Amino acid sequence: MKKIMLPYTEETILSVQSGDDVLLSGTLYVGRDQVHKRLYDAIENGSDLPFPFAGNGIYYMGPSPAPEGFAIGAAGPTTSARMDPFSPLLIRSGLRLMIGKGPRSEAVKEAVKEYHGLYLQAYGGCGALYSSCIRKAEVIAYPELGPEALLRLQIENFPAICVIDSEGALFRG
Amino acid sequence: MDQDRVTLFKTAERIKEELIKASRVLPQDVQALIDKVNPEGGKAESVMNAIRQNLIQAEKQNLPMCQDTGAFWCLVRIGRSSDALLANIEKAVIEGARLAAEEGYFRKSIVNDPYGERKNTGTNLPPFIYYELADGDAVDVSFLMKGFGSENCSSLRMLNPTAGEDGVVNAVVEMMKSAGGKPCPPVFLGVGVGGTMDRAAFLSKKAFFEETADSALSERILEKVNELRIGPGGLGGFPTALSVSVLSEPTHIAGLPVALTVNCWAERKCSIRFERGEI
Incomplete structure (x- = not known):
């Protein structure tokens, strides 16, 4: 089991190999479909980005509401393939660590390889499990998107599996 | 409160409780x-x-097992001898679903204007309701809490009338091949065969609430889908699917509609029977 502290160091990201089980801790940003569209447009238009891409990762997720006493509700990954049209540009712009579920396009795999990123798969459908790894959640941009807003999380021992590593090697099982 | 409102309140409360339970605990x-x-x-x-x-955590923490608590897909089967009023049933279903989404901490996943502004309705409503007549005098209300990671992998083929059973099996296998690891396998599959395009699609969801109409075909599809070795989480191995239920009905001489509903491993559903006078 490899540990990844977020924000990540170059050394960490290069040491993780496809098929590795990893545990992530630290700061993690959250965005799914609409956030991706907005980040993509922001890059295209040269606008400011709502968080620094360097060293940071993005988790494809939209939580259920937090009951009293919880940092967040259920918080498992959503299907990564829907972010495929946006991810290569985001990777080129420095957002190199992605966490979601399911397969990625060839273009994403190539971008991960070229820019030495990582694609990690979280356990799909395991919303209650991931809720217990999240200590803090705050909306940092696009609050009007409701459950799809851009969040910043503090996570601890968040489990995932490396599916595409920084050399572009794909885990096939 | 008049009698109608008392009944509506009780019905909606029962629906709410069953839906909240379904979001946290799988059917046995x-x-x-x-x-x-x-x-x-x-x-x-x-x-x-x-x-x-995750299932242990969800039950212990009173949290939904998955953050995508889904769209409310609802099938209402009304006994032909029932004296229930359709308008009251609809009210109870909508109110029960609304209360469940609010009190059960469901994610509000429904948006208006699907190809435009996509503004969240804020209530997880409307539910998508189908009505059918059945034998007896009871009213059965069934809900599928339909997550969309898997629903995006649901699909339909209009086969040639001569395609036969092999054609049905191959169509499902092909649809699952393109689904791959996207729908959170191991999956539960509902297959609807026959009718018109929309009827096949409807049957593929109703199939989650009925015994399979053809266990030999179900077994064949299950075996072939598992041979794909998509595996849990799409990371290879066994199993890819856990169960296949097939429903079919008559169709036109020119066609063979085949619809597939893909459900993730978190097959969240409930059925509630209201006896005569309870709804």
């Missing part, structure tokens, strides 16, 4: 299939362990 038969899985090590085993741990 679904849980039993997940318990029975014996993966051959590797990532299949890690994924199944995470799923089992």
Whole structure:
């Protein structure tokens, strides 16, 4: 089991190999479909980005509401393939660590390889499990998107599996 | 409160409670299939362990097992001898769903204007309701809490009338091949065959609430889909699917519609029977 502290160091990201089980801790940003569209447009238009891409990762997720006493509700990954049209540009712009579920396009795999990123798969459908790894959640941009807003999380021992590593090697099982 | 309002209140409360429970605890038969899985090590085993741990957490913490608590797909079957008023049933279903989404901490996943502004309705409403007549005098209300990671993998083919059983099997296998690891396998499959395009699609969802109409065909599809070895989480191995239920009805001489509804491993559903006078 490899540990990844977020924000990540170059050394960490290069040491993780496809098929590795990893545990992530630290700061993690959250965005799914609409956030991706907005980040993509922001890059295209040269606008400011709502968080620094360097060293940071993005988790494809939209939580259920937090009951009293919880940092967040259920918080498992959503299907990564829907972010495929946006991810290569985001990777080129420095957002190199992605966490979601399911397969990625060839273009994403190539971008991960070229820019030495990582694609990690979280356990799909395991919303209650991931809720217990999240200590803090705050909306940092696009609050009007409701459950799809851009969040910043503090996570601890968040489990995932490396599916595409920084050399572009794909885990096939 | 007048009698009608008391009844509506009670009905909506019962629906709410069943939906909240369904978001946190799987039906016994679904849980039993997940318990029975014996993966051959590797990532299949890690994924199944995470799923089992997640189910324990959801029940213990009173949290939905998955953040996508889904769209409310609802089938109302009304006994032909029932004296229930359709308008009251509709009110109870909508109110029960609304209360469940609010009090059960469901994610509000429904948006208006699907190809435009996509503004969240804020209530997880409307539910998508179908009505049918059945024998007897009871009213059965069934809900599927339909997550969309898997629903995006649901699909339909209009086969040639001569395609036969092989054609049906191949169509489902092809649809699952393109689904791959996207719908959170191991999946539960509903297959609707015959009717018109929309009827086949409807049957593919109703199939989750009925015994399969053709267990030999179900077994064949299950075996072929598992041969794809998409595996738990899409990370290879066994199983890819846990169960297949098929419903069929008559169709036109020119066609053979085949619809597939893909449900993730979290097959969240409930059925509530209201006896005469209860709704």
